[in-house]
Amino acid sequence: MLFLALKNLVQEKTRLLISVGGVAFSVLLIMSIQGLYQGWSNKIGEYIRTVPADYWITQTGATDMFHTPSVLPLTVGERIATVDGVAAAKPFSGRRVAFEHNGRDINLYVIADDTENNVGAPARVVEGKPVPGKGEIIIDRVVARSENLRIGDSIPLAGRTLKVAGYSEGGYILSFSFAFTTKEDAESILQLPGATNFFLVTVKAGSNAGDVAERIEADPAVDAITKDRFVENNTNIVRDTFLPIILVLLLIGIAVGMTVIGLTIFTSTIEKAREYGVLKAIGVTNLQLYAVVVEQAITAAVLGYLLGAGLALAVSAAAGSYVPEFITEIRWWDAGWIFAVTVAMAVVSSLLPVRRLARIDPAEVFRS
Amino acid sequence: MSVVAVQDVSKTFGTGHTAVAAVEHVSLTVDAGDIVLVMGPSGSGKTTLLSMIGTLMRPTGGRILIAGRDTADLGPSQLSAMRLREFGFVFQTFNLLSALTAEENVMMPLIAAGAGRKQARMKARAALEQLQLGHRLRSLPRDLSGGEKQRVAIARSLANEPRLILADEPTANLDGKTGRDVTLLLCQTACIENRAVIIVSHDQRLRVAAKRVVTIEDGRLTAEEPGEHDQHCRMHAPEPRSHENDR
Numbered sequence: 001m002l003f004l005a006l007k008n009l010v011q012e013k014t015r016l017l018i019s020v021g022g023v024a025f026s027v028l029l030i031m032s033i034q035g036l037y038q039g040w041s042n043k044i045g046e047y048i049r050t051v052p053a054d055y056w057i058t059q060t061g062a063t064d065m066f067h068t069p070s071v072l073p074l075t076v077g078e079r080i081a082t083v084d085g086v087a088a089a090k091p092f093s094g095r096r097v098a099f100e101h102n103g104r105d106i107n108l109y110v111i112a113d114d115t116e117n118n119v120g121a122p123a124r125v126v127e128g129k130p131v132p133g134k135g136e137i138i139i140d141r142v143v144a145r146s147e148n149l150r151i152g153d154s155i156p157l158a159g160r161t162l163k164v165a166g167y168s169e170g171g172y173i174l175s176f177s178f179a180f181t182t183k184e185d186a187e188s189i190l191q192l193p194g195a196t197n198f199f200l201v202t203v204k205a206g207s208n209a210g211d212v213a214e215r216i217e218a219d220p221a222v223d224a225i226t227k228d229r230f231v232e233n234n235t236n237i238v239r240d241t242f243l244p245i246i247l248v249l250l251l252i253g254i255a256v257g258m259t260v261i262g263l264t265i266f267t268s269t270i271e272k273a274r275e276y277g278v279l280k281a282i283g284v285t286n287l288q289l290y291a292v293v294v295e296q297a298i299t300a301a302v303l304g305y306l307l308g309a310g311l312a313l314a315v316s317a318a319a320g321s322y323v324p325e326f327i328t329e330i331r332w333w334d335a336g337w338i339f340a341v342t343v344a345m346a347v348v349s350s351l352l353p354v355r356r357l358a359r360i361d362p363a364e365v366f367r368s
Numbered sequence: 369m370s371v372v373a374v375q376d377v378s379k380t381f382g383t384g385h386t387a388v389a390a391v392e393h394v395s396l397t398v399d400a401g402d403i404v405l406v407m408g409p410s411g412s413g414k415t416t417l418l419s420m421i422g423t424l425m426r427p428t429g430g431r432i433l434i435a436g437r438d439t440a441d442l443g444p445s446q447l448s449a450m451r452l453r454e455f456g457f458v459f460q461t462f463n464l465l466s467a468l469t470a471e472e473n474v475m476m477p478l479i480a481a482g483a484g485r486k487q488a489r490m491k492a493r494a495a496l497e498q499l500q501l502g503h504r505l506r507s508l509p510r511d512l513s514g515g516e517k518q519r520v521a522i523a524r525s526l527a528n529e530p531r532l533i534l535a536d537e538p539t540a541n542l543d544g545k546t547g548r549d550v551t552l553l554l555c556q557t558a559c560i561e562n563r564a565v566i567i568v569s570h571d572q573r574l575r576v577a578a579k580r581v582v583t584i585e586d587g588r589l590t591a592e593e594p595g596e597h598d599q600h601c602r603m604h605a606p607e608p609r610s611h612e613n614d615r
Contacts, residue, residue, distance in 0.1 A: 011467035283452025
């Protein structure tokens with residue numbers, strides 16, 4: 001009966017366009033929001049993933065880089081380095097620092113690029129100097145573009161003035177971004193005499209990582225967090241902040257799609273009630289008629305999905321080039337579940353027309 | 369065995385003092401090859417009788433047997449299957465599906481009965497060509513004349529090679545000559561293929577197509593007389609073939 005569903009759809013081109021457009025808008029909304037969520041989640045974890053460490057050692061209770069400050073004396077690192085199974089324990093210093101530029105507050109997460117210990121370097125430098133020199137800073141390209149900061153510009157930071165020496169990538173995290181200075185400049189900006197924020201521990205080959213972590217945590221002042229867990233803890237900031245909003249927007253998107261398909265298929269069913277009555281009269285079963293309605297809804301939904309997904313990709317690419325903060329990542333998995341939601345949306349929105357169909361009395365066809 | 373046996377059938381709408389008896393104690397038998405014209409004024413109960421024979425409405429009294437099977441014993445899905453395979457319907461307003469071409473309209477009952485699209489298309493094409501509509505296969509109903517629409521409806525009604533064709537006022541929306549031609553075409557086709565036909569109409573000119581004419585008034589059969597079918601159709605109709613052999 002698919003051919004009847006297709007013919008019915010094509011017969012009413014305006015209604016088909018409304019159906020497809022409504023679903024496309026819904027898919028565009030859902031996919032863009034999901035893409036943003038995924039993009040931001042990835043960005044927040046991207047830099048941390050590049051940092052060479054098996055464990056992040058934090059002050060007890062600190063689980064990520066942003067929520068709870070972690071300050072550890074350097075002596076803790078010396079102690080950890082002696083723990084059986086630890087290959088190295090290197091200090092990692094960084095925290096949020098704001099400065100004003102063109103009347104706006106710009107937040108950076110300044111990290112000490114410790115070339116001696118090979119810790120704290122940018123993930124990728126895409127323009128300018130790969131390593132900051134004294135009095136220099138490497139900032140993320142996204143913030144450079146959005147705030148119109150060029151190489152050679154000066155930034156006032158914690159009573160000091162640093163010159164932009166290069167742009168890095170992979171360090172933009174929503175309301176702030178990672179920036180990199182020399183270890184000496186960072187110590188001056190972060191005001192951490194004899195202390196650091198974290199230690200990055202690598203485990204000796206052949207040692208059991210879990211056992212090593214337990215031995216480190218014998219010191220009640222510290223927690224040992226696996227790299228994956230630490231990435232997740234930081235990524236959860238996006239989840240905790242945006243997930244409720246995203247869920248609401250997703251529900252709105254689904255409601256829009258369902259309403260549009262439901263109404264257009266329902267009006268089509270009412271208009272064609274007599275024809276469905278004829279089909280019932282000649283012996284087409286209710287199930288076959290339901291299939292026609294559901295196939296109509298699914299076809300409109302699939303067309304809407306294809307259009308909406310195409311638009312989402314185009315909008316993401318276009319918006320990303322004009323608004324640097326618009327970082328999206330549309331994964332196959334997301335495209336897959338959004339497709340499943342779209343089809344489910346079509347099936348659910350067919351229920352009302354199907355109920356109407358069930359009530360059509362085939363004997364009505366004998367009334368002229 | 370009769371194709372249709374209507375045994376003391378009644379139909380009352382409503383209950384109590386608002387009850388209206390549309391059909392009362394009607395009995396009628398229709399055999400293969402029979403062409404029965406049911407005549408009567410508006411509101412006489414002829415369409416109600418047709419709806420009950422077509423299993424679209426259940427009688428409130430009596431029994432209707434289709435090829436020996438009591439329709440009261442059948443559930444909705446069995447009745448649907450019976451209508452699809454045993455009956456062909458021709459309606460007053462043609463009732464073609466507006467989104468489908470003539471060919472696709474005829475394909476519908478075939479596909480609903482499980483035929484493949486290719487096979488359905490071949491059969492539909494052959495049926496339409498037989499009814500001189502070979503040049504209208506791809507036409508939508510809105511582009512067909514009234515007579516052409518009714519011929520498409522006839523082709524659709526014959527698609528699944530039914531035992532029984534039920535026609536409700538098939539000439540009401542056609543001019544006199546077209547109506548007569550279309551009805552003769554229906555009856556000749558049915559006669560050739562030995563199918564039973566029940567036509568409900570108040571159009572006296574259809575007597576030429578019927579083998580029997582029954583009159584219904586106030587829900588009761590009041591008269592039965594021979595039609596004029598033999599005079600008009602015999603010369604066009606070859607020897608009827610047994611319907612049982614078609615199946």
